[in-house]
Amino acid sequence: MKLDMLQSLYERTGPFASVYLDTGRAVPQGEQRIELRFKGRAEQLEGADQATLEALGDVFTDVNLAASGRAAFACGGEVLYTEALPDKPRREIARWSPLPHVMPLLAQRGENVPHIQVLVDHAGADVIVVGAGSPRRSTVQAQDWPLQKTGKGGWSQRRYESSVEEAWEQNAKAVAEAVDKEVRRMDIVLVVVAGDPKSVSLLQSHLGHEASERVVLVEHGNRAAGSDPFPFHKEVEAAIDDWLDQRQGALMERYGEALPRGLAVEGLPAVTKAFREGRVDTLLIVDHSDADGTVWIGPEGGQLATDREELREWGVSDPVEERADAALARAVAMTNAELAFVPRLEAPDEVAALLRF
Numbered sequence: 315m316k317l318d319m320l321q322s323l324y325e326r327t328g329p330f331a332s333v334y335l336d337t338g339r340a341v342p343q344g345e346q347r348i349e350l351r352f353k354g355r356a357e358q359l360e361g362a363d364q365a366t367l368e369a370l371g372d373v374f375t376d377v378n379l380a381a382s383g384r385a386a387f388a389c390g391g392e393v394l395y396t397e398a399l400p401d402k403p404r405r406e407i408a409r410w411s412p413l414p415h416v417m418p419l420l421a422q423r424g425e426n427v428p429h430i431q432v433l434v435d436h437a438g439a440d441v442i443v444v445g446a447g448s449p450r451r452s453t454v455q456a457q458d459w460p461l462q463k464t465g466k467g468g469w470s471q472r473r474y475e476s477s478v479e480e481a482w483e484q485n486a487k488a489v490a491e492a493v494d495k496e497v498r499r500m501d502i503v504l505v506v507v508a509g510d511p512k513s514v515s516l517l518q519s520h521l522g523h524e525a526s527e528r529v530v531l532v533e534h535g536n537r538a539a540g541s542d543p544f545p546f547h548k549e550v551e552a553a554i555d556d557w558l559d560q561r562q563g564a565l566m567e568r569y570g571e572a573l574p575r576g577l578a579v580e581g582l583p584a585v586t587k588a589f590r591e592g593r594v595d596t597l598l599i600v601d602h603s604d605a606d607g608t609v610w611i612g613p614e615g616g617q618l619a620t621d622r623e624e625l626r627e628w629g630v631s632d633p634v635e636e637r638a639d640a641a642l643a644r645a646v647a648m649t650n651a652e653l654a655f656v657p658r659l660e661a662p663d664e665v666a667a668l669l670r671f
Contacts, residue, residue, distance in 0.1 A: 315425045315654070317647035319446065323387060323394050323414050324615060324644050330389045331362050332415035334403040335374055337384045349375050355408035362410050365391030387414040399423065412611065417639040421601055421655060427554050428502050430493055433537045433546070434509035434517050436482045439489040440537055445500045456481075456488035486516035494522040504528055504557055506550045508535030565654055569598060569668055577669050581662030582607065582638055586618045589645040590628055593669045597646050599639075600664040601655040607663065609638045615648020638663075 323330075333355055337348050352374045356367050366388045373379065373386050373393050383399035397419060404422055409415045431442040438455030493505060505521075505528045507514055518529065530553045535546030572578035579588050586609055588594045610622045612630035618641045619625040625633045642665070646653045659666055 315420070316650075316652055317420075317643065320395065320414075320416060320643070320647045323416075324648055326389055326394060327613075328389055328412050328414075329361070329410055330387055330394075330412070330414040331359050331366050331370060332385070332387050332407065332409045332411065333359075333370055333374070334385045334399075334405070334407040334418060335383065336402040336406060337374060337380070338382050338402060351406075355406060358408040359410045363391065369393045385416075385419040387416065397423070411640065412634050412636045413640040413644055415637065415640050416643045420643065420653065424655075425558060427504065427557060428500050429504035429506060429550075429554065430496055430502055431546075431550055432489065432493060432505060432507045432509070432517070433535050434486070434489055434507065434513045435537050436485065436510060436513055437537075438485045439492075439509070439513075439517070441489070441492055441496070443496050443500060443502075445502075452492070454485075454489045454492045456484040482513065482516060486513060487520045489517055490520035490522070490525070493517075494525050497522075497525040497528065502528060504530055504553060506530050506532060506553050508532045508546055508549070509537065562654070562656065565596070565598070565668075566656065569666065572668055573666075577671075578666060579669065580666045582609065582665055583620045585642070585665050585667045586620055586645075588667050588669060589616050589618060589642075589649060589651075592616060592649060593671060594645070594649060594651045594667045595670045596652045596654055596668040597642060598654050598656050598659055598661075598666045598668070599642070600659050601657060607638050608635050609641045610634065611636045611641050611644075615644050618642075618645055638665075 335348070335351055335355060352371055356371070359367065369391055370386055370388050370393060373396050374384060379398070381398035383402040384396060385399060385403070386396040387394050399422055404418065407415065407418060426446070428445040431444070433440045438453060441452050441454055443450045496502060497505065505525055507517065507529055508531070514531065518526065521529065532546065532549035532553065534549055569578050573580070579585055585594070585597070609618050609620050610625045610633035611618045612625060612633060617625065617628065617630050619628070622633050643653070645651070
């Protein structure tokens with residue numbers, strides 16, 4: 315995963331407050347309970363200024379930001395980034411430290427897979443684009459009549475049915491154009507399609523090459539009013555999981571081939587050195603792992619080392635000790651690398667990196 319959305323965090327000078335809180339409100343007096351939970355965690359932020367604590371408190375008690383869990387990062391009296399969690403946090407955390415503690419958020423959230431959901435019929439399609447931010451929903455239609463064949467016969471039947479098929483064709487073309495545009499614009503990796511079989515076939519015939527290669531057809535899902543969306547959503551999730559499994563398999567295969575050729579490194583000392591040299595393409599880290607241990611960091615994203623004196627030799631006059639996972643996350647974000655969580659890794663510190671060169 316790319317960490318572009320976090321870059322603005324590292325443009326600020328810390329220390330930072332990082333808070334992960336269970337914010338479920340499905341109990342009586344839920345808001346008061348959350349406020350008490352936050353106050354309990356805030357007591358652990360020793361050294362944090364009052365303005366920063368108040369800004370965080372406002373976020374966690376804002377009913378408009380209701381979620382099962384939430385992570386927030388702040389400094390200088392300002393919340394710099396906050397994100398709802400898909401469930402309550404695996405562990406509630408409150409930390410005041412040189413860098414924001416983002417790795418638990420990234421591990422729990424998982425990779426965002428930019429994709430398009432398409433429910434298509436003869437009248438057009440409902441198109442949902444899921445990328446950064448909230449999903450964008452739109453309805454695509456070129457013609458709204460005639461759409462239904464009558465089968466009544468008569469001298470005009472052939473001409474009428476030809477008009478109906480032309481309307482279907484035009485709607486499929488319009489949907490394909492909309493999908494093609496989003497694929498190019500959003501770097502989409504999957505196009506999940508369901509709906510009327512004839513309309514699905516027409517849509518496929520008009521999609522451009524790039525979108526066609528990303529199409530996954532699923533069985534359930536239609537645009538009919540009152541239809542149950544759950545089966546379609548489950549199939550979308552399954553398609554995304556399959557894509558992630560395939561991507562992870564390809565990544566680990568690449569890692570296995572790269573290591574003996576010197577295009578991958580293992581363990582914190584080697585990985586931090588590769589970041590300093592600007593060589594890291596993808597950081598591999600075991601999910602649930604906190605990259606045990608600490609490293610030394612400088613003010614810039616690629617300045618990190620397991621040895622303080624080594625970092626001094628790289629021009630950092632006053633290295634600061636920090637959690638390894640926090641430093642690695644900053645290095646990924648600020649060197650345009652990628653982060654990949656893997657279930658297991660036979661490497662020291664459960665950390666490795668694929669290199670650019």
